[in-house]
Amino acid sequence: xxxxxxxxxxxxxxxxxxxxxxxxxxxxxxxxxxxxxxxxxxxxxxxxxxxxxxxxxxxxxxxxxxxxxxxxxxxxxxxxxxxxxxxxxxxxxxxxxxxxxxxxxxxxxxxxxxxxxxxxxxxxxxxxxxxxxxxxxxxxxxxxxxxxxxxxxxxxxxxxxxxxxxxxxxxxxxxxxxxxxxxxxxxxxxxxxxxxxxxxxxxxxxxxxxxxxxxxxxxxxxxxxxxxxxxxxxxxxxxxxxxxxxxxxxxxxxxxxxxxxxxxxx
Amino acid sequence: xxxxxxxxxxxxxxxxxxxxxxxxxxxxxxxxxxxxxxxxxxxxxxxxxxxxxxxxxxxxxxxxxxxxxxxxxxxxxxxxxxxxxxxxxxxxxxxxxxxxxxxxxxxxxxxxxxxxxxxxxxxxxxxxxxxxxxxxxxxxxxxxxxxxxxxxxxxxxxxxxxxxxxxxxxxxxxxxxxxxxxxxxxxxxxxxxxxxxxxxxxxxxxxxxxxxxxxxxxxxxxxxxxxxxxxxxxxxxxxxxxxxxxxxxxxxxxxxxxxxxxxxxxxxxxxxxxxxx
Numbered sequence: 171x172x173x174x175x176x177x178x179x180x181x182x183x184x185x186x187x188x189x190x191x192x193x194x195x196x197x198x199x200x201x202x203x204x205x206x207x208x209x210x211x212x213x214x215x216x217x218x219x220x221x222x223x224x225x226x227x228x229x230x231x232x233x234x235x236x237x238x239x240x241x242x243x244x245x246x247x248x249x250x251x252x253x254x255x256x257x258x259x260x261x262x263x264x265x266x267x268x269x270x271x272x273x274x275x276x277x278x279x280x281x282x283x284x285x286x287x288x289x290x291x292x293x294x295x296x297x298x299x300x301x302x303x304x305x306x307x308x309x310x311x312x313x314x315x316x317x318x319x320x321x322x323x324x325x326x327x328x329x330x331x332x333x334x335x336x337x338x339x340x341x342x343x344x345x346x347x348x349x350x351x352x353x354x355x356x357x358x359x360x361x362x363x364x365x366x367x368x369x370x371x372x373x374x375x376x377x378x379x380x381x382x383x384x385x386x387x388x389x390x391x392x393x394x395x396x397x398x399x400x401x402x403x404x405x406x407x408x409x410x411x412x413x414x415x416x417x418x419x420x421x422x423x424x425x426x427x428x429x430x431x432x433x434x435x436x
Numbered sequence: 437x438x439x440x441x442x443x444x445x446x447x448x449x450x451x452x453x454x455x456x457x458x459x460x461x462x463x464x465x466x467x468x469x470x471x472x473x474x475x476x477x478x479x480x481x482x483x484x485x486x487x488x489x490x491x492x493x494x495x496x497x498x499x500x501x502x503x504x505x506x507x508x509x510x511x512x513x514x515x516x517x518x519x520x521x522x523x524x525x526x527x528x529x530x531x532x533x534x535x536x537x538x539x540x541x542x543x544x545x546x547x548x549x550x551x552x553x554x555x556x557x558x559x560x561x562x563x564x565x566x567x568x569x570x571x572x573x574x575x576x577x578x579x580x581x582x583x584x585x586x587x588x589x590x591x592x593x594x595x596x597x598x599x600x601x602x603x604x605x606x607x608x609x610x611x612x613x614x615x616x617x618x619x620x621x622x623x624x625x626x627x628x629x630x631x632x633x634x635x636x637x638x639x640x641x642x643x644x645x646x647x648x649x650x651x652x653x654x655x656x657x658x659x660x661x662x663x664x665x666x667x668x669x670x671x672x673x674x675x676x677x678x679x680x681x682x683x684x685x686x687x688x689x690x691x692x693x694x695x696x697x698x699x700x701x702x703x704x705x706x707x708x709x710x711x712x713x
Contacts, residue, residue: 202515202517203515203517203518204515205515320527320528320529320530321529323520323528323529324528324529326513326515326518327512327513327514327525327528328509328512328513329489329513330484330487330489330507330509331507331509331512333487333488333489333507334487334505334506334507334579335507335528335529335530335573337529374517375517378517378519381519382519382521383519383520383521383524384518384519384520384524386519387518387519
């Protein structure tokens with residue numbers, strides 16, 4: 171019966187999208203709380219370089235993306251610890267990774283590459299095996315974050331505060347780095363390198379208007395992301411628009427609605 | 437008596453710059469130690485070294501076994517995008533009971549703030565909530581980073597009295613860092629003057645033994661503030677090449693400092709700065 175369900179590409183797309191929402195929303199809360207938006211972008215953009223490497227070396231795309239995203243996330247994590255011009259440095263890394271990735275993909279000869287699939291996602295073409303990978307990654311990410319939740323929150327409030335509480339903030343930063351790389355690797359198929367940052371930031375920012383506690387914010391962000399996936403896919407069907415950008419458009423509309431609701435409630 | 441923290445020959449570098457050099461310091465059980473120094477004197481580095489947050493270039497820091505440190509930072513890296521109530525904050529990372537949270541807030545003199553959002557607190561309220569969180573760990577050593585920054589002088593006096601009460605009730609040691617060279621907590625057992633190295637140390641009473649100073653204590657502040665004066669007219673008698681933005685004019689006794697000239701007298705202006713109503 172499940173195999174039968176998965177025959178429908180819309181159902182496969184929905185399952186894949188919900189998996190990404192499940193991982194990206196709680197992680198996105200930390201990205202917002204720790205002002206790591208550029209960090210997410212740089213890691214996601216580096217994924218494109220991973221795609222190029224995978225194609226050149228005939229490796230699975232997932233492996234290449236995961237390796238390069240992890241490398242980039244670790245680099246950014248190390249550099250941002252030094253507090254000097256971090257903002258512009260992250261900007262350089264983020265845009266540089268994107269440009270170098272595009273150039274690298276163009277060098278890969280012999281393979282016809284649909285670049286827009288990696289930039290904006292190709293959710294309508296996910297196969298059952300992709301769904302398994304996405305959900306595997308999503309459960310790993312959500313599980314890691316749930317396991318480290320309190321300690322991650324403490325490290326977010328202050329490194330020395332965490333240290334005095336017997337927590338190593340560098341280890342917690344590493345947890346976030348790792349989960350970010352995994353999220354990027356599993357989300358590139360769904361929303362593409364350019365829009366992964368959006369799936370991290372927008373649902374979390376929208377949830378902020380309605381949430382009264384960090385836990386509630388993570389749950390509401392996950393719900394917002396799930397609704398965005400459902401609404402975006404529906405919209406893509408109705409209006410014949412690209413699916414990835416439609417999901418992000420739906421998330422942005424939800425953000426505006428949540429902002430309005432939050433303001434009305436006061 | 438065995439020390440809670442024993443620092444021997446501590447040296448810390450930031451890159452090529454030596455921030456702390458040859459620092460020896462022992463903090464005993466129940467003792468209040470105030471570390472004073474101008475900006476850039478390494479006092480925050482000293483505190484972070486005790487917390488284990490900076491690599492040491494030399495010397496060593498020994499903690500008593502299973503030492504419980506309560507740390508009160510100057511501020512939090514608080515993003516307005518994080519919805520966090522006071523009671524949730526108190527339970528990070530260890531879950532605390534409602535009753536324990538209520539008691540700790542009352543002890544820090546901010547009873548009833550449980551449901552407020554951290555981001556909506558005033559500076560003074562946040563300072564006390566941070567203190568309450570530190571108290572929940574039943575610390576043997578309380579480390580306070582510039583706790584009176586942003587408080588006016590009555591507020592600072594109030595805060596110092598609270599710390600004094602806490603020490604009396606709990607017997608915990610207190611290490612306090614301050615850049616205010618003119619006013620220290622009079623309950624300090626020791627005042628340590630830091631400028632890359634320990635310039636001098638002594639009790640505030642000894643430090644402030646001049647009658648002009650004593651006259652200033654306790655007027656209107658319950659004795660919580662003391663004047664600690666720094667003149668600018670001495671030079672070190674050994675080969676220090678860094679610039680001391682202050683000196684040890686007030687080291688008349690009990691100190692580990694260098695030899696100095698005549699004790700300085702407060703100028704009229706500094707006297708006014710020391711008076712707290």
